[in-house]
Structures are given as structure tokens and as C-alpha cells.
Amino acid sequence: MELRCEGCAGCCVDWRPLDPDAAGSDRAGERPPLDDAYDLVPLTRDEVAAFLDDGLGDILVPRLFEPAERDLSVSIDGVEVAAARDRPVFVLGLRKPPKPVAPIGTEESRWLDACVFLDPTTLQCRIYDDDRYPRTCATYPGHNLELGVETECERVEDAGGGDRLLDDESPPDLPPPAFGPQALGATIFAYPNPDDLDGVVDRIRADALTADDRARFVGAAVGSRPGSLSVDRDRMAEARARARDADSWAGRAVREWTDRAGADGDCVDLDAESRDRLVSELEDDAGAPGTPGWD
Numbered sequence: 001m002e003l004r005c006e007g008c009a010g011c012c013v014d015w016r017p018l019d020p021d022a023a024g025s026d027r028a029g030e031r032p033p034l035d036d037a038y039d040l041v042p043l044t045r046d047e048v049a050a051f052l053d054d055g056l057g058d059i060l061v062p063r064l065f066e067p068a069e070r071d072l073s074v075s076i077d078g079v080e081v082a083a084a085r086d087r088p089v090f091v092l093g094l095r096k097p098p099k100p101v102a103p104i105g106t107e108e109s110r111w112l113d114a115c116v117f118l119d120p121t122t123l124q125c126r127i128y129d130d131d132r133y134p135r136t137c138a139t140y141p142g143h144n145l146e147l148g149v150e151t152e153c154e155r156v157e158d159a160g161g162g163d164r165l166l167d168d169e170s171p172p173d174l175p176p177p178a179f180g181p182q183a184l185g186a187t188i189f190a191y192p193n194p195d196d197l198d199g200v201v202d203r204i205r206a207d208a209l210t211a212d213d214r215a216r217f218v219g220a221a222v223g224s225r226p227g228s229l230s231v232d233r234d235r236m237a238e239a240r241a242r243a244r245d246a247d248s249w250a251g252r253a254v255r256e257w258t259d260r261a262g263a264d265g266d267c268v269d270l271d272a273e274s275r276d277r278l279v280s281e282l283e284d285d286a287g288a289p290g291t292p293g294w295d
């Protein structure tokens, strides 16, 4: 597998406004998500716990799913969601605020939803090669290649974003996929008290989850046991409280970008120098790890 990622960030940015026909959709498949985030990165329980330990519990966001035909389901806000027994199943990913970025080989910065860890200036990942770099990102697009599923890199190529997938041999040491029978309690979690979730589905659909909503799911994920539906209530409560109290540079940057953003896909009304200064102010100076640039 050999990739040319410089100037791309196709798997870190929601670039549907740039080319809706070429971009993919997380809404395809048997269990469409209730939210509209693009390329959400599913995290393992250990990754979630490690972000929480680093004070980054405010960068995590849950995803619930519509049930497939044969699935069990539970009703929340009058909407059926996929469930294991009577517990709604969910994954946790990284939040994607609007940022001023010029991905997939474009020149002009636009307001596009982008991973909380993407440096808008260099289009590099701020936690690349760090202990916290998610397994999903480190192995992308290995599972797609192994399964013969279209990659984001090829979609970027189709959108005229340059040659990206230079060698399509899947790596030999791929970990198990994020979804599958082994994933329960490891990357797919079950929320133990569905009655607590009144209003959550409406807020997921409106992209209006509160810090308390997100913290509930972080708690349930950290309290989960791999391979089982059981949740340790003490661990859940403690993790939920820590996630709710988190106040990281990244969580603050999400709020700042969201307050400043123009409409989805709109050009950024700043010259390159001012844009870079704003990125420094909201991210680098606020504590974000730097990126080296491509030279």
C-alpha cells in the first residue's frame, strides 16, 4: 500500500460540498448512521480511555444506527435504533467541526467539516505517529483494499484530486476490522439505560448534542467489557464525569471554529496569511501538537 497524502486529507475532511457525486457516503450500507458526519473514525475502547486520560474527553462523539432488517431495535424519541437486546448500539468517533481547509488538491480555503486533529494549514494530522493515533487511521485504507471496497483515495482521484493510491496491495499485518462479531465492547458498544436517552436522537439528527450527551456515551464505552454487553457502572459513572468536565485545547477549538464558520462549503473570507494566523491562535497557541509540513 503506497499513498500520496500531501494536499489531500480526503479521509479527514467532509469534502462532499466540493464534489457530491465523487464523494462517498457513510449513509450507504445496511445500518445507516443517524448523524450526517462523513468518514467518522470508529475508536476502540482503549483509545477512548486513553483520550479521556489525556483530558481529551470533550473531542468524542457517539454514532447510533438505523436497524438492518433482521436487527433488534429500541425506540428513542419515537425512532427505532439498532440494538443488542434492549440496548442501543453505538460507536465513538472524533468530532468534526467546520475548519478553513483546501483539501483534495484544491487551492481555495473553504469551510468544511474536518477532524478535530487535522491541522488546517498543513493538512496533516496533529497526532500522526503519536501513541494516540487511531488504529483506523493508521491502517487506512487497508481493510477497503482487502475487501475490494472503494477507498477514499480513489474517490479523491475521481474528483480530479490527483494520483493518491499509488500501490493497492493491502498490508499483511491488518488488525481485525472495527465492525464484526469480535467488536462488541471493543469498538461497538451498547448503552445500558436507553430510558436516559430522551431527546438524544433528535439532537444527533440536528447536530446539536450537548457535552452531557457526549459524556454519557463516553462513560458507557469506557465501562464496557470486550466481548460482552455488561457495563461496569462505577467505571461508567467515573468516565462520564471526567468526560463532562474535560476542557481541552481541542474541545475549545471545536467551539471557536463552529462560532466563526461560514456556511458549509463557503469560501473562507480571509487571505492565506490571516487564515494561518487564525489557525495558530485557535489551535497551535492553545496547545495543539504541531505538524512538520511536507518538505
Ligand code: SF4
Pocket (backbone or CB within 6 Å): 011, 012, 041, 094, 115, 116, 117, 118, 119, 124, 125, 126, 127, 128, 134, 137
Ligand atoms: S486522527 Fe488524524 S488521520 Fe485520523 S481522521 Fe483525524 S486528522 Fe485524519
Ligand code: SF4
Pocket (backbone or CB within 6 Å): 003, 004, 005, 008, 009, 010, 011, 012, 140, 141, 152, 153, 156, 164, 165
Ligand atoms: S484519502 Fe487516501 S491519499 Fe488522501 S489523505 Fe486519506 S489516505 Fe491519504
